[in-house]
Amino acid sequence: MKRLLAAAILASVTGASPLLAADLPKTAVNVVGNLSITTQSRNLEAPFWQEGVVKASNGAVTANFRPWNEMGLKGPEVFGFLGKGVMNIATAQLGHHSGAAPINDGNDLAGLSKTFDEFKAASVAFFPALSDYYRKELGLHLIALQSYQSQIMYCRDPISGLSDLKGKRIRSSGASQADFINHFGGSGVDVAFGEVQQALEQGVIDCAITGTLGGYTARWHESARHLYTLPINFGSGATVANAAWWDGLDPAVRSFLTEQIEALSEEMWALNRKENEIGINCNTQGPCPLGEPAGMTRVEPSEADFELRREALVNAVLPGWVARCGDVCKTAFNDHLAEVTGLTIQ
Structure with a gap:
């Protein structure tokens, strides 16, 4: 299963235009990833940063990737460190950051969405509000939103x-x-x-x-x-960049990373829809x-x-x-x- 999922994400990120990839300047990205025990981190996010973007960019873009829990962090510190430039890009759960910035709860308030479809619609609708707040108040650039399971x-x-x-x-x-x-x-x-x-x-x-x-x-x-x-x-996740670092990138690299991360996020949405019932079955009577x-x-x-x-x-x-x-x-x-x-x- 892991090999199939890894292959799927590699296939999804290697569709970049050869001309675009050839034109990209050399760029190294310091990335802090999601909780490592989640399948979306192990099977999608890790291979994306460790192999996918390298292949899709013909070696122009490379990443140093570590999940936040493997750095000894508990979760709520991630975006604070990101704003200080400790890392360039990070993926984290928005609920962990709602204490410092309550707007992070907006698209996933408890009781708001009954289904994945409702949650996806709320996330798409609320993206501009979060993006604007992150820029003005936190010095961050919001790239994409993801789901977890219910x-x-x-x-x-x-x-x-x-x-x-x-x-x-x-x-x-x-x-x-x-x-x-x-x-x-x-x-x-x-x-x-x-x-x-x-x-x-x-x-x-x-x-x-x-x-x-x-x-x-x-x-x-x-x-x-x-x-x-x-x-x-449903648990909302976000992939976010330090705004000053992001703005200093070559425009072609910004476009490349945006396209690739948005594709990765769609893979995460699809995976969590699928795994939602798998998780319930594994916890109960199966099949698992x-x-x-x-x-x-x-x-x-x-x-x-x-x-x-x-x-x-x-x-x-x-x-x-x-x-x-x-x-x-x-x-x-x-x-x-x-x-x-x-x-x-x-």
Whole structure:
């Protein structure tokens, strides 16, 4: 499977025009990549930077690539270091950066999108708002947005729906997930990804939220035996450049990298759509192409849960987001997301 995915991404990035590749000046890029345990990092992003861009540019563009977790980082520091020029390009999860800049939650607020199609539409619509903010406020250039799998709940004890969250301590990622959990009487807890398994095992937390496949590969199922499959949100990722470095590139290199990274991001969207159900199957009864099914109990959301989900968005998540972010987020939502979501923030 890894070889097939790697071959697919190499094929997708080697379609650059020979004339364009021949005209590119020599360019070395320092890249910090996504969480290395994710398949989109291992099977798409790593081969893209280590082999794909080199081949597509006829050797003109080379990259020094390392995932952020292999650098000893926890996630929320990535864009801060990028703005200081520590690296040239980075891919990271926007939820990790919503504390410093709440606008990062905009296209993936908890409860906003029920499906990948809705999430993709929200991401496309919100891209200009994020791009403008990154340039003006952070000194960054937004290149592309990506998805993860749907963010679902892994729980130690039986759970039947959202009404069971009351009194539970739940590992969340980002303030909007915490607002969502708090609305139902639970408590959002900040736990680093690599520490979640131990926290579940020791009972420090009752549940934890992450992607359908990420939790399987991290073996959360060893302590959490109940998988509640309601998408809380989807986990938005972004590939971003230091704006000063980006602006100093040859225009042909900027065009080349934009085209290649946008193609990579589309591969990530497609992979996560495919792996979403694979992750659920691997955590539960299978089939699982990645290993033994974990045997967790699969808990499907009811129609009432989807209604409660929307209620939490309107009554807790959106007000909390605007309270943290102010008019900049309110205006960005109404200008870019009102049409695709059917909601307006008053």
